[in-house]
Amino acid sequence: MRIAVLGTGTVGQLVAERLGELGHDVVVGTRDVNESLSRVGDESAQGFGDWARSNGRIRVAKLSEAAAGADVVVNATSGEASLAALALAGDANLAGQVLIDVSNPLDFSQGFPPTLFVSDTDSLGEQIQSAFPGARVVKALNTVNMALAVRPQALAGGEHTVFVCGDDETAKATVIALLQDMGHRDVLDLGGISSSRGTEMYLALWTRLMVTLGTGTFNIKVVR
């Protein structure tokens, strides 16, 4: 499939690289291609420019060009930037498309652990669906460290759980198949996009588990 990954941070890099490895035609979308390609890394993360040069098969394009004609779009921008980035990708380019939203509405302005800038009676997944009603939004992979999310078998042979939420059953089936291709063995369909409230609010537990465990390499298995 032709997949547009919107976002050039670590999350976008990990998703794009893994989808390319699985044989998909991947393009990374960004606001400003030249600015993104000029970015160098620091001790905590690889710069996008370095990443792009070592992943030469993955193209880089403006948000709207990346989204146009894609079969699947992945929102891998930070939660606070997501609505603006998707607006730049373009309502018309998103219409009818499967839009996988892996973002979280995290607000780090008060330090760590972050709070959520929307929760309980709404969710970022729903806000995105509402702002782009033509898109077929599926919330997914927002409950796992992305390095683990794209290579689930790195932990316990993949025996842990991820979730999908969305109003379009066909879109969810497409996403579930992609997650299974990545190695996920337990994908739970939580129902409509409003269930994103559950997976986003879980981040309040996830961040505290990360502190307790001293690593982001963990996940939950729903034992039933």
Added chain:
Amino acid sequence: MRIAVLGTGTVGQLVAERLGELGHDVVVGTRDVNESLSRVGDESAQGFGDWARSNGRIRVAKLSEAAAGADVVVNATSGEASLAALALAGDANLAGQVLIDVSNPLDFSQGFPPTLFVSDTDSLGEQIQSAFPGARVVKALNTVNMALAVRPQALAGGEHTVFVCGDDETAKATVIALLQDMGHRDVLDLGGISSSRGTEMYLALWTRLMVTLGTGTFNIKVVR
């Protein structure tokens, strides 16, 4: 130990019965003993009167009498009633005691799934600790259906995770030992009482999992 279980609903009944079975001296605290003992059940739950008659070794007393002199107090009242019930139990009776808070700040006024009446920047666990600063509050077992919480081995041999949050290390050690006596094999200490925000907000995911799975008999295992 002498344990006071505050609350006569299904949660209180399950906790009291299990702690009695484990050999503890259990007293159930309620606002009005005679009114509680006159309660009959319906198709969904056993009435407290019937329960009390079939659990004759467990005493029933007013909230303040139950709490006075207990080694451990369990808040098994509904979240919205917890602060008022604990006030009736009495600040002086709670001072210095281990207070296990199993409640959740659930608001069912808008239907199901419930919202939370406090979240993200505060939690019910913290509100209870703040209202009763002399008590040594430990948030626990609020992430699991109580029938399973008190008999974890009924699911996957007990191979799933529960959490404790609290500012008093000795109190947490007492609670962890009680949970292990119940059969818990994986008790994670999430740190101070403010971590209750994580375990309470997880309820937004728990309620949706319950709908998806069609049962409350499930739990999460933190795979790491």
